[in-house]
Amino acid sequence: MASHKMSARDVNVFYGEKQAIRNVSIDVDKENVTAFIGPSGCGKSTFLRTLNRMNDTVVGCRTEGRIELDGEDIYASEMDVVLLRARVGMVFQKPNPFPKSIYENIAYGPRIHGLAENKSAMDHVVETSLHRAGLWNEVKDRLQESGTALSGGQQQRLCIARAIAVDPEVILMDEPCSALDPIATAKIEELITELRGRFAIVIVTHNMQQAARVSQRTAFFHLGELVEYGATADIFTNPTQTRTQDYITGRYG
């Protein structure tokens, strides 16, 4: 029985008057990769962004309901959003390295959170993070070059390494491969599989094969509702809802 890392109860999200998420309740496992799938505009990315309160930065966005991280309400007034985001990291759709050196991209998070005492400790954090993201061998000789000079796939792995460097508990990935070619995508998927167990991972994807390849749990969203949530194998072979079945067999989406 997998233990729950995060759980959401009756979450509603509004953009101004428009409701984007309706009564979503879901649990995210600690040891598994959870995939959110669904057609464009179904609210899967919006819901993902509620899990580390990135929607707070969107003007006019309002969240209702309860979301817990290890039993703590992350929308409670005592919750510090800066610490929350250090615990729940995020990787975005388009690789967004800072216009700094590769080294500085990784060191950015540890530095603001005071995770490294001195230069050699920081070197260690940078090296470990790049190793875990499978990028070390490609960039070890050019750590001082700009992060924006890397290829798209390398940039995305740099962003994953950057998230890992803060030592989060959960990593949220918002369509991390949609801007990448198939070979870079395969590398990221491999990386996700390696990271599983060390971090709770939630990945939003519009690519159903990808969900099937990397995840153990899958949630299907449609029109702001959570239609079905279960083991990935069940969702893809034996869905209980006709809407899920229609989507995965390609009738719409």
Add this chain to the structure above:
Amino acid sequence: MPLSMIAVIVLALGAIAFAAARSKARLFKPVGTERLHSRPNYHAAHMLLWVVVPALIFVAMWSFVAPRLINQSILTSPAASELPPPGIERDAVLNEIRDLATGKLEVSFNPAAEQLAPVYRDARDHYTILGGIAAALLAYAGGGYAWTRLRREFRARNRVERAVMVVLVAASLIAIFTTFGIVISLLFESLLFFQKVSPAEFFFSLEWSPQTAMRADQVGSSGAFGAVPLFWGTIFIGAIIAMIVAIPLGLMSAIYLTQYARPRFRAWMKPLLEMLAGVPTVVYGYFAALTVAPAIRDAATWAGIPGASSESALAAGVVMGVMIIPFVSSMADDSLAAVPQAMKDGSLALGATPSETIRRVLVPAALPGVVGGVLLAVSRAIGETMIVVMAAGMAANLTLNPFATVTTVTTQIVALLTGDQEFDSAKTLAAFALGLTLLIVTLILNIIALRVVKKYREAYE
């Protein structure tokens, strides 16, 4: 009949030609499936251009030639033998004749003018009628040519489009040629100056005292044209004190407006801030001279700072800095807004606070744009005249004390040109050399700033 009447007649002919061409072009019918190339309005506009443009160009040229022809006929008339020889005096009489003939003068000082006024009137009427006939003939000729081409297949639309383009090109060339004209006239006068004063003295000598002797026996006004104290004063006020005020205030207000302010507050605040740029500089000058400068002097005297003057570099610089805030702020605003949201999100998602995100990610990423804005602001500040004329003073001091009085290039230009000197004295010509120096420096600053900003824009597109 004045020349403007001729122009009106030409335009009237143009209107008739336009109407005629349009009604003829309306009768064109397409053949088979082919569509008409040009609609009637294009045929009519083509006709109008041929009638009006050559005739108006002629009228414009005639308005330069005719006065000379009129003078010629006055000088060849028998009564002209009493006129003085060519020179200033004869020109004065000719002017008098013209003013008598057109009724600006009622009595003449010169008896010859009285006699020649009717000659002027006759000559003027003669040449105006001649010009009018020529303009009308040109209009008819142009119209006739265009009329022969007025056929169904004629591609009038392309011709009209090309004429529009020529007008636009001409409009932009006027601005460019004016700039060249300014540079050339400055260059010419500056060369005259550098024949009297060596460039080495002007650019490197430390003494500025532009009083030159008006009479050979005058004492104590030998003239010294070392512009270094002026350059220093300009840099001290415009590039140092003003920027110490404008850069932090402008940058911080831009950060507040782009990152923290609610949209409704921003919608109010931004135009309000930009209004600072619309305040006439003479108003800033009053403010600097009457309010800021005395306050600074009193404070400095109270604090026991030596050399405090009521026309201090600090007063002029601070007020100029306030004037420059909108430039820095709006450039910084643009470049902060151009940093992709993804960059900001990436930092926030790592648990950085908004101020950490601004300090470590947004500002470094926006820095080239900010630098460009600052350079533009500097180039504006050193060329600014009114504030320093009113608040900075005249004494050319080479000092680091911001409470002392210094002078700037623009202040001195004003001072040099408002004297009662001969126009070819070294003192007056020095103003052109100063102006040229200022123009070149601001031009270079602008070019660098635009390059920096452009390069930065490319980085995010």
